[in-house]
Amino acid sequence: xxxxxxxxxxxxxxxxxxxxxxxxxxxxxxxxxxxxxxxxxxxxxxxxxxxxxxxxxxxxxxxxxxxxxxxxxxxxxxxxxxxxxxxxxxxxxxxxxxxxxxxxxxxxxxxxxxxxxxxxxxxxxxxxxxxxxxxxxxxxxxxxxxxxxxxxxx
Numbered sequence: 001x002x003x004x005x006x007x008x009x010x011x012x013x014x015x016x017x018x019x020x021x022x023x024x025x026x027x028x029x030x031x032x033x034x035x036x037x038x039x040x041x042x043x044x045x046x047x048x049x050x051x052x053x054x055x056x057x058x059x060x061x062x063x064x065x066x067x068x069x070x071x072x073x074x075x076x077x078x079x080x081x082x083x084x085x086x087x088x089x090x091x092x093x094x095x096x097x098x099x100x101x102x103x104x105x106x107x108x109x110x111x112x113x114x115x116x117x118x119x120x121x122x123x124x125x126x127x128x129x130x131x132x133x134x135x136x137x138x139x140x141x142x143x144x145x146x147x148x149x150x151x152x153x154x
Contacts (some may be wrong), residue, residue: 070107
């Protein structure tokens with residue numbers, strides 16, 4: 001897991017699991033899931049790079065095969081030539097089709113899980129998307145939250 005803790009790499013980083021073309025697609029996909037809003041997009045946190053590392057080190061063979069097949073299916077459906085709205089629609093259709101599948105057989109579930117994990121475990125996700133307290137106080141099991149208050153990163 002020490003490799004997963006690395007900061008997002010610079011261009012030219014050696015890829016562990018994906019091809020350069022797949023990494024380009026993956027960067028688009030993670031930003032469709034977590035676009036820039038009042039917090040940075042998933043690519044700013046290096047979620048796509050986290051997925052490359054985690055897929056090679058943490059995913060099972062079945063999960064790896066599912067993910068590769070899912071990316072190939074997107075390419076076959078013309079993902080690369082579609083505009084942003086068409087890509088969102090394509091990803092939504094894939095999510096709807098995958099909802100009934102077990103995790104290991106669901107491209108979308110794996111993609112979403114790894115995207116969120118990479119994002120919220122990054123410095124950007126923990127400090128700019130979540131409220132961050134460097135030295136948290138004592139345990140408080142039931143805290144009232146104000147409307148639109150962010151959850152806490154600990």
